[in-house]
Amino acid sequence: MSGKRPAAQLHPRNRHQGRYxxxxxxxxxxxxxxxxxxTPKGQKxxxxxxxxxxxxxxxxxxxHYYNVQHWSIPKGYLCPPIPGRADYIHYAADLLGSLNLGQKTVKVLDIGxxxxxxxxxxxxxxxxxxxxxxxxxxVSVESARAIVSSNKNLSGKIRIEHQHDKNSLFRHIIQPSDQFALTLCNPPFHASKKEAEAGTQRKWKNLKSSAVKRGGNTRIPDKKSLNFGGQANELWCEGGEIRFLKNMVRESAEFSQQVxxxxxxxxxxxxxxxxxxxLVEEGANQVKVKVKQMSQGQKISHMLAWSFMSREEHKLKG
Incomplete structure (x- = not known):
């Protein structure tokens, strides 16, 4: 028997199809x-x-799927649903497929x-x-570095940088000589701690409803008992998602020839x-603004992608 996971339409290359x-x-x-x-219905x-x-x-x-032997997170930090996170990577890979990178090393920046x-x-x-x-x-930086250092297959492929400027996303991280094929970001989408807590309670209710359907008896924990976890900077920011992403779009224009x-x-x-x-106001090519839908646990997220360069410009920059 297999374990239940939220029903969703995953990317065809996602290895986490169906039940666990x-x-x-x-x-x-x-x-x-x-x-x-x-469960009483005989399901594991x-x-x-x-x-x-x-x-x-x-x-x-x-x-099992990624050969990571050692992985842990500090208590109270975000524990992500892996199938939905993998979807973002696969849709991003589809974007890179149009660049004909061949055997070139693909360099990617993950913000947050x-x-x-x-x-x-x-x-x-x-x-x-x-x-x-x-x-x-x-703390996140220290944890991420510990994961890399304790897994040989990650060392040499992942470098962790501490962003000391809370008002910047790309500045201080992208260096003058850097060229990235892609950047990724899963931004905080709540505008306040109260809003984030309300979202967590909705997750618990969904879990209980799912458990009842399976014949289980999952309780709804209180706000202090977070299995999903998440620190303030992971879950919410002043002005919410839209303010965060507007800042990202404006700052991205400064690095239009490096990504x-x-x-x-x-x-x-x-x-x-x-x-x-x-994005149009900032000079991004409107044709290169793409939206995809993907599974992120119990909700649907959209992937927004934009570029200031043509394929020919990217080839010249190598």
């Missing part, structure tokens, strides 16, 4: 076995309201990589990309039209 094969995952990572239980699952169980599931997935380092892990192992990963939080594809996730569909307009 918990028997297979336990074979690769035996520590997961003690968290597997059988884990308690997704149990933070340790969710972390062990992620460790099993990362070991977090303590979990999930996008550089998946991108480096699924496609061989080389990453610069940045974050403003020193081919700028990309970000956008959780609120109504923000896309505003961002499209701003």
């Amino acid at each position: 094969d918990l028997d297979q995952l336990c074979s690769s990572y035996p520590e997961l076995r003690k968290f597997v239980k059988t 699952t884990i308690d997704f309201a149990n933070s340790e169980a969710v972390i062990r599931l992620n460790q099993a997935l990362l070991k 990589t977090g303590a979990n380092l999930i996008y550089p892990i998946i991108g480096s192992q699924a496609y061989g990309w080389h990453f610069v990963a940045s974050d403003i939080d020193p 081919f594809w700028f990309t970000t996730l956008v959780s609120k569909k109504e923000n896309i039209a505003l961002l499209r307009k701003l």
Whole structure:
């Protein structure tokens, strides 16, 4: 039997289609076995309201599919749903497919990589990309560096940078000699702590509803008992998603000749039209603004991508 995961239409190359094969995952990572239980309907699952169980599931997935032997996050930090995170990487890879990069090393920048380092892990192992990963939080930076240093297959492919300027995204990270094929970002989408807590409670209710349908008995924890986790800078920022992304668009214009594809996730569909307009104002080629839909756990996110360069310009810059 397999474990339940949210039904979603994943990218065709996403290796996490359908239900979790918990028997297979336990074979690769035996520590997961003690968290597997059988529902009254005879289905194997884990308690997704149990933070340790969710972390062990992620460790099993990362070991089984991406050969990551050692992965952990500090207590209270964001524990991401790996299938949805992988979708972003695969859709980004589709964008790069149009560049005809051949055997060139693909250099990618991950803005706000977090303590979990999930996008550089998946991108480096699924496609061989080389990453610069940045974050403003020193604990996240330390955690991300520990993950890289404890896994030989990540060392040499991922470099972690501490962004000391909380008002900047690309500045101080992109150096004058840098050329990136792609940038990634999964921005904080809440505008306040209260809004983030309300979103967390909705997740719990969805978990309980899902568990009841399976014949389980998942409780709804209080706000202090976060299995999803997340620090303030991971979940919310002043002005919310739209302010964060407007700042990103404006700052991206400063690096228009050093990055081919700028990309970000956008959780609120109504923000896309505003961002499209701003991108045109900042000089991005309107034809190169693309929107994709993808699974991100229990919600649908959009990937917004823009470029200031033509393919010919990118070839000249190598």
